[in-house]
Amino acid sequence: MANLPLTALTTLFIVLLLFGVAAAVGVARKRHDIRAPAMTGHPEFERACRVQTNTIEWTLMVLPCLWIAAAFVGDGIAAVCGSVWIGARVWYAVAYRRDPDSRGTPFLLAALAFGALGLIAGFGVMRALLGG
Known part of the structure; x- marks a missing residue:
């Protein structure tokens, strides 16, 4: 793993993203007095x-491909590719919270970044399986 520092850093940023969206739920729950488990x-x-x-x-699919x-x-x-996905997910989170109808473009960008990761991962695995 020591030879994959950029991917490790990207993974840490994904963890930070997950923490951020979880914290936003907690803040909204408190602000609007919505008691668990509602x-x-x-x-x-x-x-x-x-x-x-x-x-x-999406994180469950992105991390293995990453x-x-x-x-x-x-x-x-x-x-x-992972960084593009993270940036698009942050944009998605902000857009969705402001106006759910505005989430389309960042969602598409994140989906494309995930698709690129999936294709790259698939290409790499197939190349290894075929002896390349």
């Missing part, structure tokens, strides 16, 4: 919950 209430709270859930869902791409193709390319 998951509905004020629209601001519901948007924060949806951003967190969606980010977790590390496979790094291991089989390269640290730099994986970190660049």
Whole structure:
């Protein structure tokens, strides 16, 4: 792992993103006095919950592709794609919290970054399987 420092740093930023969206849920819960275990209430709270859930869902797919791409193709390319994904997810979180209808462009950008990671990872694995 010591030869994949950029991917490791990118992973730490993903963890920071997950912490941030979780904290936003907590802040919205407190601001609108929504007691656990309730998951509905004020629209601001519901948007924060949806951003967190969606980010977790995508993170579960992004992380394996990120590390496979790094291991089989390269640290730099994986970190660049991962960083684009993180930036798009931050943009998505801000856009969704302000106006859910404005989340389309950052969602698409994040999906494209994930797709690139998946293709790069798949290419690297296939190349290794075929002896390249």
